[in-house]
Amino acid sequence: MDRTTHRITVCTSCKHKGTDCRPGYELIEKLRRAIATAGDTITEDFAVSGVACMAGCDRPCTVAYHGTQKATYLFGDMTPEDDIEDLVAFAKHYALLDDGWCSSVDRPGKLRKSTLARVPAALMVIEEAKALAS
Numbered sequence: 001m002d003r004t005t006h007r008i009t010v011c012t013s014c015k016h017k018g019t020d021c022r023p024g025y026e027l028i029e030k031l032r033r034a035i036a037t038a039g040d041t042i043t044e045d046f047a048v049s050g051v052a053c054m055a056g057c058d059r060p061c062t063v064a065y066h067g068t069q070k071a072t073y074l075f076g077d078m079t080p081e082d083d084i085e086d087l088v089a090f091a092k093h094y095a096l097l098d099d100g101w102c103s104s105v106d107r108p109g110k111l112r113k114s115t116l117a118r119v120p121a122a123l124m125v126i127e128e129a130k131a132l133a134s
Contacts, residue, residue: 005045005068006095008035008087010078012050014060023061024050026080034088042092056116063087070100074117077110086111 008031012024032048056062059076066072073094078087086109093108094100099121104112 006047006070006091007066008046008048008091009054009064009066010048010050011052011054011056011060011062013053014057014062023078023080027061027063027078027084030080030084031087034084035091038088038092042088042095045095046091059114059116062116065090065094065100067094067097067100069121070094070097071121072100072117072119073115074119075111075114076116077114083110085109 010024010028010031012022012028014024015022028048028050035042035046035048054062054064054074056074056076061078061080062074062076063078064072064074073090089108090111093102093106101118101120104115107115
């Protein structure tokens with residue numbers, strides 16, 4: 001059973017323009033290794049997976065951060081060669097945020113300017129589900 005409360009999802013379809021290069025798979029592997037060696041609570045708290053498409057085709061490679069009852073972030077233009085440190089640093093920061101909300105100045109390095117979307121948590125759905133369960 002997956003006990004993680006956070007997930008990082010990487011697009012596996014994104015291609016660099018004019019090439020067949022799909023950096024998502026390499027990004028997933030490097031990110032998994034970096035998180036496994038990062039220590040802290042991040043190792044057990046984050047799952048890293050791929051998905052066929054996140055519709056960020058003009059900004060490959062796209063990476064999303066999801067957390068239970070937290071805002072979701074979508075970042076674009078991530079590369080396995082340059083951005084692993086920033087992605088891990090953001091994972092550590094994101095894990096500590098109660099609602100996932102943070103300013104762009106609180107995001108490390110390239111993530112300050114490569115945010116494609118921040119989607120608020122679906123609290124209405126969660127609250128409605130709690131009411132139905134009572």
